Amino acid sequence: MPRLAIHGGNPVRTIHFPSWPIHDEQEVQALTEVCQSGKWWRGAYSQSELGAEATTGRSRVEEFEKAFASHHGTRYAVGTSNGSGALDIALKSIGVGPGDEVIVPPYTFVATATSVLHCNAVPVFTDIDTDTYNLDPRRVEDAITEHTRAIVPVHFGGILADMEGINTIAKKYNLKVVEDAAHAHGVEGPDGKKAGSYGDIGMFSFQQSKNMTAGEGGAIITSDRKLYELCYSYHHYGREEGHPWYEIHRLGWNARMLEFQAAVLLVQLQRLDEQNARRAENARYLTENLQKIKGIEPVRIDFERGKPSIHLFIFKYDKKYFDGLPRDLFLKALHAEGIPATGGYTYPIYNNPAFLQKHFYPYQCPIQCSHNTIDRDYASFQEKCPVTEKACKEEAVWLTQNMFLGDHEDMDDIVEGILKIAENKKEFKEYPHRP
Numbered sequence: 001m002p003r004l005a006i007h008g009g010n011p012v013r014t015i016h017f018p019s020w021p022i023h024d025e026q027e028v029q030a031l032t033e034v035c036q037s038g039k040w041w042r043g044a045y046s047q048s049e050l051g052a053e054a055t056t057g058r059s060r061v062e063e064f065e066k067a068f069a070s071h072h073g074t075r076y077a078v079g080t081s082n083g084s085g086a087l088d089i090a091l092k093s094i095g096v097g098p099g100d101e102v103i104v105p106p107y108t109f110v111a112t113a114t115s116v117l118h119c120n121a122v123p124v125f126t127d128i129d130t131d132t133y134n135l136d137p138r139r140v141e142d143a144i145t146e147h148t149r150a151i152v153p154v155h156f157g158g159i160l161a162d163m164e165g166i167n168t169i170a171k172k173y174n175l176k177v178v179e180d181a182a183h184a185h186g187v188e189g190p191d192g193k194k195a196g197s198y199g200d201i202g203m204f205s206f207q208q209s210k211n212m213t214a215g216e217g218g219a220i221i222t223s224d225r226k227l228y229e230l231c232y233s234y235h236h237y238g239r240e241e242g243h244p245w246y247e248i249h250r251l252g253w254n255a256r257m258l259e260f261q262a263a264v265l266l267v268q269l270q271r272l273d274e275q276n277a278r279r280a281e282n283a284r285y286l287t288e289n290l291q292k293i294k295g296i297e298p299v300r301i302d303f304e305r306g307k308p309s310i311h312l313f314i315f316k317y318d319k320k321y322f323d324g325l326p327r328d329l330f331l332k333a334l335h336a337e338g339i340p341a342t343g344g345y346t347y348p349i350y351n352n353p354a355f356l357q358k359h360f361y362p363y364q365c366p367i368q369c370s371h372n373t374i375d376r377d378y379a380s381f382q383e384k385c386p387v388t389e390k391a392c393k394e395e396a397v398w399l400t401q402n403m404f405l406g407d408h409e410d411m412d413d414i415v416e417g418i419l420k421i422a423e424n425k426k427e428f429k430e431y432p433h434r435p
């Protein structure tokens with residue numbers, strides 16, 4: 001039996017997985033064109049707004065908005081400087097404000113919940129489904145109060161959330177749905193619709209780790225003209241099209257996407273479907289093989305019905321089948337074999353010090369705000385969200401999207417690395433960190 005690399009043996013893999021981001025001459029040329037044009041922000045093309053100072057030509061941001069909306073089957077898109085800004089603005093556009101509660105999953109990047117706080121409203125966490133790690137609609141219904149205004153499902157890791165279940169509840173209680181599709185560019189449901197187009201409004205992130213990227217960036221999509229106009233205005237300092245430049249109609253932000261970002265994203269969008277298809281095929285093959293290993297259970301993805309993006313490939317690790325080896329040690333051993341896996345989030349969002357201590361706005365707003373009648377104790381969610389607790393503490397293992405851009409041989413290495421640990425689990429008996 002070959003010795004584990006963590007104990008001095010040879011690793012399964014010594015070459016890197018495909019690196020990310022991927023670019024070629026097209027990005028370089030697109031960036032050079034913007035650079036040389038001297039028009040680095042979209043305002044340079046807004047003749048109606050800037051009058052004499054504006055110049056003619058095509059704004060890459062506008063072009064990208066049209067292409068991205070069309071790719072996702074919506075009528076409108078607004079490009080933003082990042083995904084967090086897109087979320088803040090999307091929530092603001094549906095009217096979230098003081099006194100409101102918004103239901104979010106606790107197993108997601110913190111921005112899903114802090115965007116609610118930025119609207120001076122209260123995030124309420126409901127647990128994820130143990131099979132999919134996406135928001136569980138059955139639990140959403142239990143968390144609804146008279147203050148609930150919206151639900152924010154996250155298509156976690158690029159796997160479509162149960163949008164039928166969530167939209168049914170939203171309709172029943174007259175709630176808005178904002179899809180956090182930060183991981184889900186081009187993800188398609190069984191009915192052919194795209195992530196971000198199921199709810200009232202959806203948002204995406206183009207931060208460097210995402211399946212299409214400009215380093216930073218974001219987008220909002222919707223088919224509702226009113227919401228689009230509000231989002232456009234909020235991201236443009238509260239301005240309105242057709243009105244004087246220095247006339248401000250609402251409290252907005254400067255969250256505009258740069259021409260540089262759009263130029264890169266227009267190229268990245270062209271590669272998205274082909275890259276996602278490759279990721280999905282490798283993920284399907286890996287799932288098939290991991291399912292044969294006791295104690296390893298990939299999160300459920302229905303590869304036959306729809307198209308996932310595999311922003312993250314997640315499997316559940318059960319130490320019971322690894323002689324009690326804790327996940328962190330399993331991860332260290334896997335790393336040593338040349339397979340870079342992580343355990344993901346350190347803890348559920350509500351366990352972050354900012355939440356436990358309600359360190360949000362001054363005077364304990366929005367939790368102890370006169371508009372808010374329910375004083376939320378975020379520690380109380382620990383009991384209500386056992387699936388998330390387990391995922392963070394001991395179970396989840398993440399592999400990132402770039403690892404799926406190669407071929408089946410890369411997947412075979414992942415399987416071999418895990419099998420090697422399973423076969424050598426007794427070797428850890430003397431390991432100093434063993435509990």
Ligand SMILES: Cc1ncc(COP(=O)(O)O)c(C=O)c1O
Binds near residue numbers: 084111154205206
């Ligand atoms: C689920 C989720 N939502 C929102 C965001 C925020 O996006 P950004 O980093 O572009 O601000 C992220 C970023 O990682 C995310 O993972």
